[in-house]
Amino acid sequence: MESVVVFRGNLVSCWEKGCPTAATSVSSSSSSRVAFNALPAASAKPRKLGIQCKVQKFSTQRTSAQATDVQQTGHGVEMEAESSGSKSTWESHTQVYEYTSAANPVLKAIPILGLHPCDHRSGPSRISTLDLSEQMEIDGYAASSPNLLASFLRVCTGESLTTSATATSQAFYVIHGEGKTRTGFGDIEWKTGDLFVIPGTEAETECTHFCFNDDKENTGGAGLYWVHDSPLLAYLGVVPKSKQFEPTFYSWEYLMANMEKVRLEEGAHERNRMGILLGNTATPQTKTLSHTLWSLLNVLPAGQMQKPHRHSSTALDLAIHAAPGTYTLMGETLDMNGKIIDPIRVDWETGAMFVTPPRWWHSHHNDSNEEAWVLPMQDAGLYTYQRTLDIRFSDNEVQLMKKNILR
Template sequence: MTPPAVIKETVLPADKTVVKKQKIANGHGKASAAAADSQAAVTVLNDENVNTPDARIYEYVSACNPDMPPIPALAHPPELHASGPTRVIAFDLSAHMGVDYEATSPNLLAAYVRVLRGESIETQACATSQAFYVIRGQGKSTSTEHSLQVTYKEGDLFVMPHAAGPILHEAEEDLALYWVTDAPLLKYLGVAPNVKTFEPTVFRKDVLVAHVTEKNTKTLTPTLWSLLNLLPRHTHQPPHRYCPPLPPSHPATSCLCGLRLIDRPAHRFLPRRHNSVALDLAVRAAPHGVYTLMGPELGEDGWVKDPIRLDWATGGSFVTPPGWWHSHHNDSEEDAWVLPMQDAGLYTHMRSLDIRFSKANKWPRIE
């Protein structure tokens, strides 16, 4: 048996000791492979009275809930992808949240991808999950890394696992995509993915619409959760189902979350809140009368207190902050559809989604 390599330590003053790894010959006179990396200097702290500069200690009660910039309730209007050159238009709220990388929420980044007919553009993200919803147009996307090309048209949705290389999007007619990734989460952690946790998956519009009544649906990817949500005319506050934790054997991406709403004129449903952030895409809405009311508190009547109102615009998106109570409303003569993208896949795995529903027993007068 080859004797183990020996690392020789040179001791310097206690506050900063440098260890030099030296190649020591083994019993056969050959350098051991374990010590092949030569002269690498490392810092050793071997004095119990010396702390590193970053060692900080805080009193628990005053520090356990740090003062952080809130996640704003803002909209990303559809006019951004309706005109102009081929480009990516990020829904970047990093300045609001105090981070130095693009982000719409702490864990997710949403963007529009606009591609003019006959043109192409590449997108690239250091992310475990990427979701693309076709807002408008027809085209194809190619991932050389995954040896995959997806053709699609309006209303289709496809998801991609991590990829080191770009995805090429080509437009057969003017194209607009809603692109959501978990890149900000990886930026925060300082990591890059190296394992493919699911296979590239395509959901066709016809299949999505045909299965909006499906029960027991799971998460879209390990981090992303979504549902295609119908808000019928003259209805208020569609309910949605809590997605249960996935069993260990589940592939995590076999089904898109979807729940069709009870289609009863003038029926209203109660507000709810959850810890995940929702990046909602208004797939279709009448020009007036479709909106979301949201705020951090409920009033005594069980409805959102002093709510912020965000009106839906077809092809536009908006943020529902985490923990905020919110209710959706459709006072128009047309059915409306919304596609929320959330980081609820992550919260579901952690058993911390904490979805709650208001217990109001009276319907308020909504102007």
């Protein structure tokens, strides 16, 4: 029979459809009814479960020959001792905690730090990494957030720089310069404003970046913003097994054409953010850069501000262009008017990047006479897939607070 579930507050009742008592309860209740479909027929196409199972029979009775062998060789005693020793070793790793005092462990906060433009605008070819592992008490690998690592690449004109990472997704945004990147999937040429993403297919994926010129920036080289998910894989102790998406390239012209469409839409200037999410044909559900990475190209018009919002993912924000007087306010809580309480101010600088911690409210402000552009990279592809991104907007929260609704 078809099963029916009725939700009444915290109460969940289940019964067989057609039961007189149940029918009476449903008819007199305004509760929602959810019907679950039956399991698919046996003839339905089987689905890969990602697990393997092997079943073998063994005898639970020892033969007389086996018993004699145990007595003569002592194998049975040795096996028992080994088993006992293994159990003792396994038990030595156990820990238990009282629930209410340990259910929400206090971890080291993700600090609000960043990288300076000089790391990609001058000096020799190099990689400058935002390694906050010590501040977050992460041992054994570099990390800018628990799941991501951000770096600036400086490639002098006429030189090459090789990068490698054990990651499922690597994103490169060209801050300035012209050149190409050689990958296991082929070469891709790039210029200022372009962005490309490559998948991981093995323990370590290499890319070699060549700079042709500085694209009239007078820096003597190219600067790239590099973000990948190697900390997540290091934490799990895994390596990529297969690529989850195809190499993808977003030209600056393509991005600007789509930005213009968004800016011309009615009410665009009143939106919480005015930008475009960068998606991939491999991520139609999450609408993200890859299955782990997420990115937004956001413009902040001169003299305007963008109201607070928050999300569970960590943002690694690159200020593509910003004049003095452009900044972000961050804080953990809102007041009844939707303003951030005791905010921290982070000033933008063209070519710099900074961290926005997870679940912190943040608003963007442009008190200058120039447009400002920002490109956050986040691990929100993963959070969106897990249904835990929990993005919230200040206007919505104010309305809920006025109704005395807490969530």
